[in-house]
Amino acid sequence: MRQWGWVIFWGLMSSSAMAEVGVLNLYSARHYPTDEALYSDFSKATGIKINRVDSDDAGILARLKSEGSASPADVILLVDAARLWKGEVEGLFMPVQSKILESAVPAQLRAKPTETGGTAWFGLSTRARVVVYDKLKVARQEVDTYEKLAEPQNKGRLCIRSGSHPYNLSLFGAMTEHLGPVKTELWLKGLVDNMARSPKGGDTDQIKAVASGECAVAVTNTYYLARLMRSSNSAEKAMAERVGVVFPNQSSWGTHINVAGGAVARYSKNTDSALKFLEYLVSPEAQNHFANGNNEWPVVQGLKLDNPALKAMTGGSFKSELIPISAVGMNQIKVQQMMDRVGFK
Ligand code: FE
Numbered sequence: 133m134r135q136w137g138w139v140i141f142w143g144l145m146s147s148s149a150m151a152e153v154g155v156l157n158l159y160s161a162r163h164y165p166t167d168e169a170l171y172s173d174f175s176k177a178t179g180i181k182i183n184r185v186d187s188d189d190a191g192i193l194a195r196l197k198s199e200g201s202a203s204p205a206d207v208i209l210l211v212d213a214a215r216l217w218k219g220e221v222e223g224l225f226m227p228v229q230s231k232i233l234e235s236a237v238p239a240q241l242r243a244k245p246t247e248t249g250g251t252a253w254f255g256l257s258t259r260a261r262v263v264v265y266d267k268l269k270v271a272r273q274e275v276d277t278y279e280k281l282a283e284p285q286n287k288g289r290l291c292i293r294s295g296s297h298p299y300n301l302s303l304f305g306a307m308t309e310h311l312g313p314v315k316t317e318l319w320l321k322g323l324v325d326n327m328a329r330s331p332k333g334g335d336t337d338q339i340k341a342v343a344s345g346e347c348a349v350a351v352t353n354t355y356y357l358a359r360l361m362r363s364s365n366s367a368e369k370a371m372a373e374r375v376g377v378v379f380p381n382q383s384s385w386g387t388h389i390n391v392a393g394g395a396v397a398r399y400s401k402n403t404d405s406a407l408k409f410l411e412y413l414v415s416p417e418a419q420n421h422f423a424n425g426n427n428e429w430p431v432v433q434g435l436k437l438d439n440p441a442l443k444a445m446t447g448g449s450f451k452s453e454l455i456p457i458s459a460v461g462m463n464q465i466k467v468q469q470m471m472d473r474v475g476f477k
Contacts, residue, residue: 217461255391282322
């Protein structure tokens with residue numbers, strides 16, 4: 133039935149307009165090859181082709197800004213809470229109402245509703261920012277809270293990627309919520325004092341540096357570790373076996389989690405399809421894909437997780453922090469200033 137609808141509709145349109153109807157322009161910062169299956173399943177189910185532009189979070193926001201109302205973007209996927217917040221406050225997203233998304237995504241993992249009841253962005257999957265350590269050199273209880281990473285016992289041990297990377301800005305923004313700015317700045321200073329080397333590389337590089345003995349403690353998002361644990365490459369598997377993993381702050385506020393999420397672009401001309409795509413991303417199939425394809429946690433509650441690496445890491449479940457993820461973004465400027473003062477590169 134739907135197919136006939138398309139045929140009749142398309143018959144009335146010029147060829148250039150036709151191209152727009154069946155195509156969704158996606159600007160995506162998801163840098164995970166396993167996502168290909170997500171997009172092709174959506175296209176198969178709906179007949180809507182996805183035209184993807186890849187960049188990082190900052191690149192996408194800059195591009196949307198410079199394109200303004202001429203932007204062809206329909207839907208945006210970013211991989212960090214602070215950047216989602218930034219896109220929202222800069223007016224780059226179109227707040228939408230969707231019963232499907234509102235019931236699937238817990239309130240603390242999406243933007244605060246606007247005055248008219250729309251939501252600017254929705255978290256679609258979560259990842260935890262955890263500590264890995266050299267099991268030969270470090271006792272688990274020396275690194276079982278974020279606060280302890282800054283204590284003298286961990287001097288010369290810590291490897292971490294650049295403080296200005298969104299994953300760290302969000303972690304530090306969350307710490308500012310938990311500890312307040314004064315204690316957080318002292319904590320950041322302690323991290324700088326404890327570094328084994330100047331920040332460089334991505335999260336996987338930090339895990340590798342622990343496995344090679346260059347540092348004894350590092351900070352990483354969970355999916356990078358899970359990827360090594362599930363690797364078919366024996367050297368990578370061995371690296372994952374050498375390191376221990378801690379979900380910090382289980383006895384206090386819980387481990388920091390970040391979201392990857394999506395939004396409808398402010399000037400989309402295909403809002404129905406854009407919304408359909410976001411709603412598809414909270415379907416059990418898509419959520420399962422985030423969990424099994426990219427080793428993230430679904431935002432939808434009650435799905436059965438069947439990922440051996442995530443299970444091995446957590447022993448089944450863990451306590452995550454409950455601050456609204458939107459609060460993390462609001463601390464960005466403060467965090468950047470603190471890092472400048474303590475010399476966190
Ligand atoms: Fe990542």
